[in-house]
Amino acid sequence: MQRHLEIWGTKDPNVSAQLALAMQRNLFHDVGLDVSYKFIESGTTMPKDILAVEQKPFAFIQTPISALLLRDKGLPVKIVAPLADIGGTQQLILHPNVQLNSPKDLEGKRIAMAQDAAIYIAISNMARDLGINLRNVEFVDLLPHQQIQAFLDGEVDAIASWEPWTTGARKFGGQMYFSGVRSEIPDMEGDVSWLVDQACLIVSEEYIQHYPEEIKAILRVLHIATNLINEQRREVVKELAWFFEVTQYELIAAMRKNLYSMKFDNLFRIGLLAFRDFLYNEGIVSRMYAEQELYDTSLLRQIAPDLVTFSAKTAQPVPVVERPSVYYRQDITLSEDTRIRFLVADDSKVVRASLAQTVEILGGEVVAEAKTGQEAIDAFFHLRPNFVTMDLSMPGMSGIDAIKRIIEFDPATNVIVISGSDMKELREEVFELGVKIFIVKPFDPLLVAEIIGLLLL
Incomplete structure (x- = not known):
């Protein structure tokens, strides 16, 4: 624990508030760590800055983009914990x-x-x-x-x-x-859920393997700092405004837009995989990295198991039929009552309107709309529709978690996923859960209505 460690962050309260507070209050010293700090202006330059120095930082705090860019440049790093939801x-x-x-x-x-x-x-x-x-x-x-x-x-x-x-x-x-x-x-x-973006603690695979105790000590300190930010926000703002070179009013206004949390959940996974797919499709990284290459939850589980709220597993392949922007399970039909009653769950008003068009073409009825996963669950238990369309990325609770609750209660429910990203891992996972159709945004309401109509009993 006496090894000197350098941790990098940015002069940005969204990404590096916990690190700045730990520095200000000397929290790393309290757990026996010898830490020095480097804060740069913008995280967009961090990958180049890290690659340019001979002695790489022991750890750094940035968004998943930096982790993906560094891995693609030959420096294998992994996310070991989220720190804040900074999409706002x-x-x-x-x-x-x-x-x-x-x-x-x-x-x-x-x-x-x-x-x-x-x-x-x-x-x-x-x-x-x-x-x-x-x-x-x-x-x-x-x-x-x-x-x-x-x-x-x-x-x-x-x-x-x-x-x-x-x-x-x-x-x-x-x-x-x-x-x-x-x-x-x-x-x-x-x-809306146009961006799931997280500040993360990122460490090289080499250090994860050889220095797990030091990383766990860093995680404990950042967990303490996270709790202090959430429980003593005004006192923290007074301490950090000078460091971030803003007024206390500006700092608290910025910090209110963040959710400071180290919870590693399905919503985080969706955001991370969306970054990966986007960077690959734009030609910014050279290959589609496997999910297990991107993060390691083992050390976070050891210090705070309640913060890791999903179990990553390889889904069993489900045979599917592919159509433009639509996937559906082979040899499956949708159970139909006398009426086609839809619950439409999506945080986008535009997408909900397109889905309403689809339902109208089918001769069905939208009995409720939901903007979050929890709203979808509540509406389902109250109204018991026979069809549910579910976005995967919504505020608060991911669509994956909402789907699990709905299908556990009523496996016969016709669940149709709507997703802005066609992520193979998530598509396979929801099909294994019991989802029947997977639609990629943007979609043609007429085409989707045609496919649903062909599958109805």
């Missing part, structure tokens, strides 16, 4: 001179964004749901402080960044258009 801090802020009649008007605009920033996934998912062609949007590669200057100078129409930079842009009259978890788009206001 990832925002697109419109310049005060920009007026949009509809989201489609983003085409032709200039958006400042750091290269490989997670916010681009939120933008992509928003564009998918709302039919925007991102090839017609100009993205300008700028770091956060450069984005603010370009915003002030009127050189860009919007910035795609994170707190506290986004609050800075709003101070100069900017308007939040959407974040990873919230839409303020006129007539489309509400919670």
Whole structure:
């Protein structure tokens, strides 16, 4: 435990609040660790910075993008714990001179964004749901402080960044258009799941193998710091505002948009696999890494088993038929009562409207809509529909967990998954649970209605 350890973070309260607090209160010393720190401006540069130094940091705190980029560059690292859900801090802020009649008007605009920033996934998912062609949007590669200057100078129409930079842009009259978890788009206001993004503790496979006790000590300290942030937020803000070079008001406003938690759950898995698929499909990483290459929960389980709320297992292959944007199990029919009654669960108002079209074409009825997994469970037990459409990534509880509860209660329920990402592991897992159809967004309501109709008894 006397080995000197260097831990890297960013000058960013969303990603590195726990690390900064541990430094400020000397928490690592209290568990017998000799730790030094390095904080850089933006996590988007961290992979290059780590690869450039001969002595790699013992651990670093960043989003899954950095872990994937480093592995692809030959430095095998793994996520050993989540630290915070930061999707709400990832925002697109419109310049005060920009007026949009509809989201489609983003085409032709200039958006400042750091290269490989997670916010681009939120933008992509928003564009998918709302039919925007991102090839017609100009993205300008700028770091956060450069984005603010370009915003002030009127050189860009919007910035795609994170707190506290986004609050800075709003101070100069900017308007939040959407974040990873919230839409303020006129007539489309509400919670969304356009980005599941997490700050994570990341360590090399070599160190996981040779220094597990040191990593567990780091995890214990970060767990303490997480609890302090959640239980003593105002006191923590007073201590850290100077470090992050913002006012106490700006810091607490930024931190309120985060969920500081080390819970390793299915929602985290969905977000991680979505990052992997996105980076591979965009040609940013060279191969589709297996899920077990991306994280290791064993050390977190040892110090706080309640924080790991899923059991990763290899699903048994289920034979499926593939159609454009649709998969369904072979030789399966959907049980039909006298009426076709649907529960539609999706956090996107646009997707719920498309599903309502599908149900109308089928001659069915939407008896309830849900925006979260828990709302879906509550509505199911109250109304007992015979069809359920379920998004996998929704606020609070993942669709996977909601599906388990519903099918355990009534295995005959016709569950149809809706997913923005066609992730093989999750698709196989939900089919094994008893899901009958898997639909990839965006989808054609007429085609989906045709397939469901052919499978009805």
